[in-house]
Amino acid sequence: MKVKDGKAHRYAKLLVYGCQMNVSDAERMEGQLETIGYEPTEEMTEADLILINTCCVRESAEDRVYGKIGEIKHLKEKNPALIFGITGCMAQKEGEALIRRAPHIDFVLGTNKVHELTRVVQEIAAERGHVVDVQPGETELPEGGPVARQNKFSVWVPIMYGCNNFCTYCIVPYVRGRERSRRPEDVVAEVREAVRQGAKEVTLLGQNVNSYGKDHKLADFADLLKMVDAVPGIERVRFMTSHPKDLSDKLIETIRTGRHICEHIHLPVQYGSDRILRAMHRIYTVADYRALVGRIRAALPEVSLTTDLIVGFPGETEEDFAQMLAFLEEIRYDSAYTFLYSKRSGTPAAEMADQVPEALKHERLERLMTVQDAISREKNEALKGRTLEVLVEGPSKHDAAVWSGRTRTNKLVLFPHGAEQPGDLVEVNITHPQTWVLKGETVASR
Incomplete structure (x- = not known):
């Protein structure tokens, strides 16, 4: 606790790794911490x-977390009253093993325990013991909790949790559990409040949004999307991620x-050959x-179509990879998130034969990225001379005189401020398209 301006303040620092769902979970955790007197800090x-x-x-991602855990040990030695916790997917996967490895961790909360954060923090503050809770949570997580939005103009709204697909490379179903959909009225209520x-702009989140509602059967994803589109005051509606089998x-x-x-669909294909898709259990x-x-x-x-691609899946041959490159040339994505296959203990792919050597993975990834x-x-060159609607985000990372925003198709645009x-919607004429960004000049705003 620090004293500033004659007042006592308690500060919390949240570090977030991973996907948009983790960012959304962190906003809910920060909202809870604010209710018990913690203020956010960057230090x-x-x-x-x-x-x-x-x-x-x-x-x-795990390596970065372990490095940060070691760094925080020194802070804890200087300030024994510091409360240090681990949440999220790695917490769910490792559980008590995290505290055995790093006893300076005070608590470990699993992915279904976000709503327990304030209780656990208060318990640690009072008793200074360890808490580990990674047991499966309730079927439905509590609604109506506080959310500390990092971006007031463009917000994340989870519509479901978990995944039923069990792709052979993926740890998510094991750490986030089976699919549970929020009730449509709860999702719409959160969107209405965010707009208020x-x-x-709102982005609806789920591991596979296209299977929304299969559990409660109150509405499917198309129904929900139509409800959100009708919320008064909304300007843009996005969603991610889509599984191709359910779109x-x-x-x-x-x-x-x-x-x-918005006219943007992120549609992860993961690979471009049937043999590898079968091995991945992509259906x-x-x-x-x-x-x-x-x-x-x-x-x-x-x-605008974007995708995820995994290079170096076990058993990948040069013939498979050639099919992947040919597939890219055929489909012609606007952009792709490319990843080297990474073994995850507990997944079927980790035990498969014919693991691809790391050097070969990197060489193939470079070839794929070139294509x-x-x-x-x-x-992007095809957009030169076009005037596009852009939602302004703020200053770019490298130059405060240059601002950035995104088109409806999720293209990043830079323009003079x-x-x-x-939060403004402006019209930008594209003058200098590049590989990853569009540069242009504003012509109007509304």
């Missing part, structure tokens, strides 16, 4: 409480006829995926 040395919300999808507080023609039509639903073929993309582009000619970067550049403010 770990100032913090009375440090919380790491973790990811374990890739080994590199100034939100212009319906009804959903495509809902996007086509929606007023505020679709290259032909299935190709046909789906055809239906999407027929209905949404301006759509995709060229396609991304060509896609004038009178625009975060």
